[in-house]
Amino acid sequence: MNILCVCGNGIGTSVLLKINVEQVAADMDLDVNVTTSDAGSAKGTANQSDLVLTSPQLAAELEGVDVPVETIENFMDQQEVKDILEKYVD
Amino acid sequence: MTATLQEFLPDSSFLLDQSAEDWRQAIRLAGEGLQNSGFTTAAYTDEMIATVEKMGPYIVIAPGLALAHSRPSAAVLHTGLSWVRLSTPVPFGNKANDPVSLVIGLAGRDENEHLQVMSAIAKALSNPAAKDSLNDAQTPEAIRTILNG
Numbered sequence: 001m002n003i004l005c006v007c008g009n010g011i012g013t014s015v016l017l018k019i020n021v022e023q024v025a026a027d028m029d030l031d032v033n034v035t036t037s038d039a040g041s042a043k044g045t046a047n048q049s050d051l052v053l054t055s056p057q058l059a060a061e062l063e064g065v066d067v068p069v070e071t072i073e074n075f076m077d078q079q080e081v082k083d084i085l086e087k088y089v090d
Numbered sequence: 091m092t093a094t095l096q097e098f099l100p101d102s103s104f105l106l107d108q109s110a111e112d113w114r115q116a117i118r119l120a121g122e123g124l125q126n127s128g129f130t131t132a133a134y135t136d137e138m139i140a141t142v143e144k145m146g147p148y149i150v151i152a153p154g155l156a157l158a159h160s161r162p163s164a165a166v167l168h169t170g171l172s173w174v175r176l177s178t179p180v181p182f183g184n185k186a187n188d189p190v191s192l193v194i195g196l197a198g199r200d201e202n203e204h205l206q207v208m209s210a211i212a213k214a215l216s217n218p219a220a221k222d223s224l225n226d227a228q229t230p231e232a233i234r235t236i237l238n239g
Contacts, residue, residue, distance in 0.1 A: 012159040057148035076152035
């Protein structure tokens, strides 16, 4: 599964989110490829991934992308990340 | 890892138990820590504030935690972080995660250089016991030791 983590600048919060998503995926024995992007360029690249994760404040910037966009309130809460990933596991 | 933490979070990056009147001042403190360590120029502080003004308080990524940062720019001299622990938490306008008691300032030249330090921070802050210890730690050295895991 390809997962895109999106934040405002692509170097801060999305990087922290990527670290936690990779950790959770490893715990779930899931094979994922996690990339990061800033909100501006994410609209162009989002459709190459299977799932987009971002914060509630930035979701509006991603309107119109064809893949699911899920928002996360607590980037440090592995359970919140896990609950979302579980929805997308076959 | 010890050397990396020392490099990206030196003593001069820490402002512990400081007071801030509002979120702007809290971010200014984070900018001060980055400047003290020679990571950024003063302009970066304004860029971090502008990021929140433009995109909202999305930098408050967990309860009580703001990751103040902007994009790589001429104001970033070296990749590094600052660590501001507030004596009184301040609201940033993020309903789910306000108020903020810890502001981590981040200046990055790209998305990779700080990955190791960010991993250490993510690991510590997603662990409730380590998070409590970070609140109680008295010195920069003690905080780095906790981040070292």
